[in-house]
Amino acid sequence: MGTKIANDVEINPVPAIEKGISEEEDMNVMKYLRGEAANLEVLQDKKLKGQLALREDLYGKSAKAAAKAEKWLMPSEGGYLEAEGIERTWNIKQETIAREVDLLGSRNQYDIILPDLGPYTLDFTPSGRYMTVAGRKGHMAIVDMKNMNLIKEFQVRETVRDVVFLHNEMFFAAAQKKYTYIYDRNGTELHCLKEHGAALKLQFLNKHFLLASINKFGQLHYQDVTTGEMVGNFRTGLGRSNVMQVNPFNSVVAVGHSGGTISMWKPTSSAPLVKMLCHHGPVTALAFHSNGHLMATAGMDRKIKLWDLRKFEVLQTLPGHTKTMNFSQKGLLATATGSFVQILRDFSGSQNYSRYMSHSIAKGYQIQKLAFRPYEDVLGIGHSMGWSSILIPGSGEPNFDSWVANPFETSKQRKEREVHSLLDKLPPETIMLNPTKIGSVKPTRKKEKPAKQEIEAELEGAVEAAKKASFKKKTKGRSKPSKVAKKKKEAVYKAKKPFLEQEAKGEGLSKKKRKNIEEENQLPRSLQRFARKRQAN
Amino acid sequence: MKVKVISRSTDEFTRERSQDLQRVFRNFDPNLRSQEKAVEYVRALNAAKLDKIFARPFIGAMDGHIDAVSCMAKNPSHLKGIFSGSMDGDIRLWDLASRRTVCQFSGHQGAVRGLTVSTDGRVLVSCGTDSTVRLWNVPVSSIMESNDSSNNSAKPLAVYVWKHAFWAVDHQWDGDLFATAGAQVDIWDHNRSQPVNSFEWGKDTAISVRFNPGEPNILATSASDRSITIFDLRLASPARKIIMRTKTNSIAWNPMEPMNFTAANEDCNCYSYDSRKLDEARCVHKDHVSAVMDIDYSPTGREFVTGSYDRTVRIFQYNGGHSREVYHTKRMQRVFCVKFSCDASYVISGSDDTNLRLWKAKASEQLGVLLPRERKKHEYLEAVKNRYKHLPEVKRIVRHRHLPRAIYKAASLRRIMSEAERKKEERRRAHSAPGSIPKEALRKRRIIEEVE
Numbered sequence: 001m002g003t004k005i006a007n008d009v010e011i012n013p014v015p016a017i018e019k020g021i022s023e024e025e026d027m028n029v030m031k032y033l034r035g036e037a038a039n040l041e042v043l044q045d046k047k048l049k050g051q052l053a054l055r056e057d058l059y060g061k062s063a064k065a066a067a068k069a070e071k072w073l074m075p076s077e078g079g080y081l082e083a084e085g086i087e088r089t090w091n092i093k094q095e096t097i098a099r100e101v102d103l104l105g106s107r108n109q110y111d112i113i114l115p116d117l118g119p120y121t122l123d124f125t126p127s128g129r130y131m132t133v134a135g136r137k138g139h140m141a142i143v144d145m146k147n148m149n150l151i152k153e154f155q156v157r158e159t160v161r162d163v164v165f166l167h168n169e170m171f172f173a174a175a176q177k178k179y180t181y182i183y184d185r186n187g188t189e190l191h192c193l194k195e196h197g198a199a200l201k202l203q204f205l206n207k208h209f210l211l212a213s214i215n216k217f218g219q220l221h222y223q224d225v226t227t228g229e230m231v232g233n234f235r236t237g238l239g240r241s242n243v244m245q246v247n248p249f250n251s252v253v254a255v256g257h258s259g260g261t262i263s264m265w266k267p268t269s270s271a272p273l274v275k276m277l278c279h280h281g282p283v284t285a286l287a288f289h290s291n292g293h294l295m296a297t298a299g300m301d302r303k304i305k306l307w308d309l310r311k312f313e314v315l316q317t318l319p320g321h322t323k324t325m326n327f328s329q330k331g332l333l334a335t336a337t338g339s340f341v342q343i344l345r346d347f348s349g350s351q352n353y354s355r356y357m358s359h360s361i362a363k364g365y366q367i368q369k370l371a372f373r374p375y376e377d378v379l380g381i382g383h384s385m386g387w388s389s390i391l392i393p394g395s396g397e398p399n400f401d402s403w404v405a406n407p408f409e410t411s412k413q414r415k416e417r418e419v420h421s422l423l424d425k426l427p428p429e430t431i432m433l434n435p436t437k438i439g440s441v442k443p444t445r446k447k448e449k450p451a452k453q454e455i456e457a458e459l460e461g462a463v464e465a466a467k468k469a470s471f472k473k474k475t476k477g478r479s480k481p482s483k484v485a486k487k488k489k490e491a492v493y494k495a496k497k498p499f500l501e502q503e504a505k506g507e508g509l510s511k512k513k514r515k516n517i518e519e520e521n522q523l524p525r526s527l528q529r530f531a532r533k534r535q536a537n
Numbered sequence: 538m539k540v541k542v543i544s545r546s547t548d549e550f551t552r553e554r555s556q557d558l559q560r561v562f563r564n565f566d567p568n569l570r571s572q573e574k575a576v577e578y579v580r581a582l583n584a585a586k587l588d589k590i591f592a593r594p595f596i597g598a599m600d601g602h603i604d605a606v607s608c609m610a611k612n613p614s615h616l617k618g619i620f621s622g623s624m625d626g627d628i629r630l631w632d633l634a635s636r637r638t639v640c641q642f643s644g645h646q647g648a649v650r651g652l653t654v655s656t657d658g659r660v661l662v663s664c665g666t667d668s669t670v671r672l673w674n675v676p677v678s679s680i681m682e683s684n685d686s687s688n689n690s691a692k693p694l695a696v697y698v699w700k701h702a703f704w705a706v707d708h709q710w711d712g713d714l715f716a717t718a719g720a721q722v723d724i725w726d727h728n729r730s731q732p733v734n735s736f737e738w739g740k741d742t743a744i745s746v747r748f749n750p751g752e753p754n755i756l757a758t759s760a761s762d763r764s765i766t767i768f769d770l771r772l773a774s775p776a777r778k779i780i781m782r783t784k785t786n787s788i789a790w791n792p793m794e795p796m797n798f799t800a801a802n803e804d805c806n807c808y809s810y811d812s813r814k815l816d817e818a819r820c821v822h823k824d825h826v827s828a829v830m831d832i833d834y835s836p837t838g839r840e841f842v843t844g845s846y847d848r849t850v851r852i853f854q855y856n857g858g859h860s861r862e863v864y865h866t867k868r869m870q871r872v873f874c875v876k877f878s879c880d881a882s883y884v885i886s887g888s889d890d891t892n893l894r895l896w897k898a899k900a901s902e903q904l905g906v907l908l909p910r911e912r913k914k915h916e917y918l919e920a921v922k923n924r925y926k927h928l929p930e931v932k933r934i935v936r937h938r939h940l941p942r943a944i945y946k947a948a949s950l951r952r953i954m955s956e957a958e959r960k961k962e963e964r965r966r967a968h969s970a971p972g973s974i975p976k977e978a979l980r981k982r983r984i985i986e987e988v989e
Contacts, residue, residue: 031566031567032565032567034567066565069563069565070564070565070566073563074564075549075550075562076543076545077541078543079540079541079542079543080539080540080541081538081539081540082538082539082540083538084538084539087538092538092540096538097540097542100538100540101540101541101542101544102542102544104544104545104546105542105543105544108542146547207571207572207575207576248571249571249572250571250572251571251572290568290571291568292571329568375543376543377542377543391542393540393541393542396543397564397566397569398543399562399564400562400564401562401563401564401565401566401569402560402561402562402563403561403563404564404569404570405569407545407550408547408550408551410559413559423583424576424579424580425579426572426575426576426579427579430572430575430578430579435571435572435574435575436574438574438575438578439574439577439578439924439925439928
């Protein structure tokens, strides 16, 4: 349709009204189509064809409407950083950016120094409004990022290894020395989750309300936080792992092991979905892109690899050490080692990542965790002397959707959203590698006939089993050796019988065929057409 | 160096005064939403369950008759009223909102067999086994509303006596004539005491008659010789006739596609025909376990309601197979007549136990005025349920209906019998010369012949 309109534009002078239609080509309709249209030519059933054609038409219309809304109705534009002249984007320092940017933007750049309380790890709510930080020595805090308000801070006086928000800012979970705890926004301890034990890393699956944890023995626990039941406990079997991430596209949990393998898990199976050997040494960091196709892994072999998750192939290998990695909403990858942060970006959308920006925090500070703040151009850094935040233009999604995540949420909206998301809570069975398969038709599996060897093997197995079967010892002369031997012979014959029957059936057909061929060969050539033919159709 | 960072000012994104609505911003990017299909599936499952929770189709019963209800008629110009005639000659006009009798028309000596209302809604025509056709004045709406507590009695406008008992009556949709079915099919005018015209084909009684909604001169009748005949008033002789294997109890024309009609048959099925091509049924609607007594189309033309001798009322789709809905009550006995209300929201059934019952056409529909937000939510839930209704969990819930034990057993018995017949047919075909036993569709099988 696009080309047809383009041709018209060439031939006739386009009136002003119709010019709006030719701008359709600028709209990104493919993004909203969610896959390819079905091939309706192969359908024989006219009624079904008509119904499906109508539906495909409707999908096309809704995709066009969404593309139009994207083009004309979005309130904000994204951030950007362009270098001029001889300077390069990775040479630009944060101070220069802070000088050029407006007041609201420069407020997002700060360092908080808390020297005694251990390396800090942090987590953001999906709307980017609230942040929770936890220092290793037991200091926990929740901060409202919009006003830079400290909502609550408290000390638990024991080691805290990881902290995550649950479904909203009212609750968060902390992996402490012996057990995992769930706290309220006011610092009240709500639950002590003993089944998780001493977890190393925690992750929360938003749509399923599942809290996943991995401990130093490599045991993975899934717990439903609405009902409190343990949905799955699995032993990964691959040793100690302290790298765990959730793939936001399909909610599978990926665990990185010290053997260089990454295993992906779902709560309903005790065997991993995928096990892939990624690195020559232990895996040190893992990150997922929000579109579900891209995964970044880093190992002790000084390599950062970018994987395509559809084909499980390496797209790109970059050199470097990393302790932590994170993807932003717009696809920027932040990596950190020691006190140096590097941000990589694919400039042309071709999945080819190169240096975009870099930043060194004060020498001697060890970076523990990186997290991009959703819907803002901000990267949060948790390090051994507190936490910082730096500006990364172009990393956040400028336009949020109020029904998905609203940074300006009121308490009433938050309560409504909680109820709606509980009503839409997904059962753990819906977690799969390709979530678009739900509702699609399973392809029919053709049953293959077992090969001759297999049949023989099965026959032998059955005969062995029959021979091994022991008979009950009977009294009064009923278990004489002769009688027992007869019984055993009968049992072996019984076990063989089905196989013999099948053979007989199979041979019967070929016998007929053989007979026909024999007959044909016996007759002279001129009479071969009178050989007994099969029944005419 | 050019640099810009996202900075949102609170004023732009929050409301100014507390009396304003909250601001809503949309971004339809699929990357912001993961696992959409799983969420839709959960919503479909919940919608199916909610549907079942809110499914309360029975609204009320209207009692007053002292004998079985044999026929009903809708008033095309007044939505709230319905006429019903019973086996003892009593005709009543009911107000559906209050479920009370507004007016009683007494006069028939025997059973009232047919009721119909004229096009302008002023004249009620009734016929019965006492060989009379009576015309009554329908009381005007204002009088009906003010006097709805007292039982009014009306005198007939005219009484025409004829030679034979009548079985059914129907009025033209756009004219002044009405037709009665008995030993012959007679065409009457309001003012004449004798039929204007008479049609006969064969020696058997006609048991039901229906005028076509689109073409005022065409009518379909069914007779006790298992035939369905289509007459044209402008011709002297009947136009078309098909003979089936079993008798047709009632016929209804599709108001939106006037060339199609559906026949309610004694063999528990309903057959939809295209009147231009009568050699093959368009589709067969199978779900009842006993003879189908009456049938009526919804004004949308997309579904129809049937009442059967097996004490259930079923709602079918116009182009489909199995019934969408089945209504039954312990107190409802053999259903003799059904009507779909003119706004397609209600179904009225008249049965052997002297009651008329009012049901909702969509069992879980919320009656009354819906807010736009409620309506949108219902539409969304309906759409998402339809998208996933083929998945096993959702299908199990959507399909589930409670049936009385007798009907359940009868249905499984019928299934076993038809399976057995089918298997025997297959074996006969497999053991005979290929092509000697042709496969015949059910749509054709039940028709013996078409006579021109």
